Amino acid sequence: MISGLLYSPNWTFVDKILRDPQLVDLEYFVGGGPGHDWLAKVVRVEQQKFLGPRAKFERQFKEDPKTWEVFSDNFYRLTVLAGVERLLTLRQAYGGLKTRFTFGDSNTACLQQIFNQGLFKGYFRGALLNAFQFLTVWAHPLVYSRGNGYASHYLYSSLFELITYPIDTIKTIIYSDVQGRYKGAFDVIEQVYARNGFSHFYRGIVFKLAFNGTLIYHLRNVYEQDYIQQLVSTPLLAIGYGFLTIKTRLQLASTDLSFQQTNQKGRIAANLFAQKTPFSIYRGVIPFLLLTDFFHYKLYALYSSTAQSRTLDEFLNQYKHHIGSPKDENLWQ
Secondary structure (H helix, E strand, C coil): CHHHHHCCCCCHHHHHHHCCHHHHHHHHHHCCCCCCCHHHHHHHHHHHHHHHHHHHHHHHHHCCCCHHHHHHHCHHHHCCCHHHHHHHHHHHHHHHECCHHHCCCCHHHHHHHHHHCCHHHHHCCCHHHHHHHHHHHHHCHHHHHCECCHHHHHHHHHHHHHHHHHHHHHHHHHHHCCCCCCCCHHHHHHHHHHHHCHHHHHCCHHHHHHHHHHHHHHHHHHHHCCHHHHHHHHHHHHHHHHHHHHHHHHHHCCCCCECCCHHHHHHHHHHHHHCCCCCHHHCCHHHHHHHHHHCCCCCHHHCEHHHHHHHHHHHHHHHHHHHCCHHHHHHHC
């Protein structure tokens, strides 16, 4: 009876005097009472810190992604950094814009032009189109080829890119419009269609598919931590970035924003390499690296089987090192 009173939750003062305070705190944290296997309970609590995230990854590898989860995994990339996406496009478009002489040829000058339009009408302009395109093109189609090889990933992404590429064209035009010539997406559709027809919305599609091929190849190597292959994929991605710049120029040609015409396709590409600044085709590479190498999309469907196994095994290895002793390891195995 006395023992029951001493261990009653109401006798916290007595507990603090007669018992180890850390043991008391541990009791209330994991539940139970005296005589329980505290070591086993502690190990189980610690186990959840590592096996919980592991279970989450395993579910994302095997189940169809939920749209909200895909968005939340890439929340900063699609919201806070949405303006960086616009800065990237504006830098690539700079050499072909009619307004290029009204502001400087630098990231700072272009960013200032964006903020001159305000926060929502400037920095976040086109962000919804960007999020919609990502959730459509990159996230869901790749599920059909997850765990498979590069060719399967590229095939499925290309099919959905063909379907939604007009969104990319509209987004590019809106991103490059620093003077407010277009009121919004529907205004872009109306004016561009009336002037150039529907085919304009697919200008540059070949260059975009070529860029996607280099990006997917590079990201797979990053996920797999294959540093030897990254020595190959990194320069290929650098070449692919040039394709992305050409794609942007072609989308803007024959619009109110550009002095270039779509019947100059070959000249547009050639002029990028022949300008006085040899690296003009790499305008915007700094925001591109910021988005791709530091805040690249979390595309769990793009993980190969090798990358999946490596990611899941990391959690088990971390837990083994965290527990430390063979006796503790036997408790969680």
